[in-house]
Amino acid sequence: MIPAYEEVVRRPNVMRNLNPLKNHISTVINLESRLSELNNYKKWQKLMAEYRKQGIVFSPKLRPMIKMVKLGLLDIDEDIQRMLDVKHCTDKIAALGVFDPRLLQVVFCAKAIGAEVYHAVDGQHTATVVAALVDAGLFEGETDWREVEVPVLYIETDNKAFARKAFALINGKGKKKISQYIEHRTKVMARRIDDSEDDDDKDAERKQSICEKYDCYPVDLDSPHANKTPGTFTHMQAFIMSDKTLEMACKFHNDYFHYDPINGSLWFMINDIKTGFDAANIKITDKFLRELAGLLQGCFAGLAEFHEAVHSAHKLWGKMIYNIDKFPWQDDAIAVVLLHIYQRMGGTQQLPQHMLDRFEKIMDFVTDDIKALYE
Amino acid sequence: MHFYILPGPFRVGFGITGNHERREKDYTGNWGGEAKFKYLFEGPPSHVKRLEEVIKTIHSDMLWKLEEWTTEWLDNGWTPEQLLEFVHATIAERHLKIQQVR
Numbered sequence: 001m002i003p004a005y006e007e008v009v010r011r012p013n014v015m016r017n018l019n020p021l022k023n024h025i026s027t028v029i030n031l032e033s034r035l036s037e038l039n040n041y042k043k044w045q046k047l048m049a050e051y052r053k054q055g056i057v058f059s060p061k062l063r064p065m066i067k068m069v070k071l072g073l074l075d076i077d078e079d080i081q082r083m084l085d086v087k088h089c090t091d092k093i094a095a096l097g098v099f100d101p102r103l104l105q106v107v108f109c110a111k112a113i114g115a116e117v118y119h120a121v122d123g124q125h126t127a128t129v130v131a132a133l134v135d136a137g138l139f140e141g142e143t144d145w146r147e148v149e150v151p152v153l154y155i156e157t158d159n160k161a162f163a164r165k166a167f168a169l170i171n172g173k174g175k176k177k178i179s180q181y182i183e184h185r186t187k188v189m190a191r192r193i194d195d196s197e198d199d200d201d202k203d204a205e206r207k208q209s210i211c212e213k214y215d216c217y218p219v220d221l222d223s224p225h226a227n228k229t230p231g232t233f234t235h236m237q238a239f240i241m242s243d244k245t246l247e248m249a250c251k252f253h254n255d256y257f258h259y260d261p262i263n264g265s266l267w268f269m270i271n272d273i274k275t276g277f278d279a280a281n282i283k284i285t286d287k288f289l290r291e292l293a294g295l296l297q298g299c300f301a302g303l304a305e306f307h308e309a310v311h312s313a314h315k316l317w318g319k320m321i322y323n324i325d326k327f328p329w330q331d332d333a334i335a336v337v338l339l340h341i342y343q344r345m346g347g348t349q350q351l352p353q354h355m356l357d358r359f360e361k362i363m364d365f366v367t368d369d370i371k372a373l374y375e
Numbered sequence: 376m377h378f379y380i381l382p383g384p385f386r387v388g389f390g391i392t393g394n395h396e397r398r399e400k401d402y403t404g405n406w407g408g409e410a411k412f413k414y415l416f417e418g419p420p421s422h423v424k425r426l427e428e429v430i431k432t433i434h435s436d437m438l439w440k441l442e443e444w445t446t447e448w449l450d451n452g453w454t455p456e457q458l459l460e461f462v463h464a465t466i467a468e469r470h471l472k473i474q475q476v477r
Binding site: 006008009042043227228229230259260261297298299300301302304305306308309367369 | 419420421422424425426428432433435442443468469470471472
């Protein structure tokens with residue numbers, strides 16, 4: 001018998017006030033406060049102590065310099081830079097409706113010592129596109145691309161190995177990558193603060209609002225709220241879902257598991273159930289969703305432990321049936337296993353057969369305490 | 376599966392185990408002194424694991440941290456009885472199918 005869902009006392013969600021995306025006016029913090037934050041970090045303090053202990057100091061002259069340099073003076077070492085991606089130049093950088101001169105980036109160069117020779121270590125695509133646009137007569141009053149100046153950030157060195165390392169550093173190794181959360185936040189803030197009319201920004205803001213309506217809050221992976229504060233989630237693929245499915249998932253979480261952070265399985269579970277039921281033309285009722293919540297709460301104490309149980313069964317299934325140690329995970333197993341358990345525990349809701357036919361054998365590999373729920 | 380509360384030589388500890396008697400012996404072997412779980416709870420594995428996760432994630436502020444390492448010992452000041460009260464409250468609030476057996 002499926003356990004009935006038992007209400008859990010609802011507390012005001014702290015993220016309503018802490019949510020960094022709620023702002024509709026921009027927040028500006030000066031560098032001094034950032035400096036203070038870093039200076040108060042214990043590992044930073046230890047690092048600085050180690051520098052002092054080793055007597056390390058740097059010459060200010062080693063810092064990169066910036067200069068307006070004529071495009072005609074730029075060289076590209078093909079053994080350092082990637083090959084020119086002409087498709088990227090055409091379809092991405094210079095695409096109609098996309099190219100905006102204000103968004104051009106600085107070109108990173110290694111400058112030969114004592115000579116006006118600049119080897120671009122990053123930004124060859126930008127430089128090439130600017131040169132080509134000038135060459136095509138698209139910049140007013142400019143005809144000779146060789147004479148056009150662009151901002152160049154450079155270090156003086158004759159050491160090619162150093163230039164090679166600089167290129168690797170700029171292209172990812174040394175940079176904190178922009179997370180999917182930050183990409184989403186940028187779009188939401190562009191809409192909320194700057195009234196952006198960009199369709200991507202509008203979509204992101206609309207989906208953010210759906211989440212907030214149900215006390216669901218995206219946070220970055222390194223946020224102190226991740227996996228800790230009720231209603232938070234780090235799985236940004238949630239925003240790929242349609243508005244309807246996203247709303248259904250957020251509502252499900254808020255109705256039944258508002259006291260937990262959102263487990264990533266929620267998005268797959270709801271998305272696959274919605275898609276599977278829609279395909280079979282079966283209506284998803286509130287009664288059915290409440291039954292699922294009762295099953296998840298009563299048998300698994302929530303989604304996190306259910307998710308783990310499905311992973312374990314899936315792994316064992318792959319090992320025992322197909323003799324594959326690292327059996328590739330299939331996230332649609334989450335919804336299907338839930339439906340199998342629901343049916344075996346006496347659930348009466350009609351279920352899409354095309355879903356039940358998948359992963360049926362996996363049920364042989366759930367743990368004995370789960371089998372005991374329905375056997 | 377079991378959830379235990381353990382008064383340690385320096386702090387109060389907790390954890391889950393499928394064999395509480397053997398786990399007690401493990402602690403005894405490590406400490407060089409007899410370890411005994413003061414409070415013991417029993418329940419289905421998913422509920423017991425959830426209880427532990429609630430403490431380790433949602434209430435991780437309670438835990439003793441060494442640099443970046445978060446241990447399964449409570450920070451200074453917690454008594455076994457305070458943790459016991461917290462566990463009872465969590466079980467009741469979340470309707471966990473866990474019972475105290477010691």
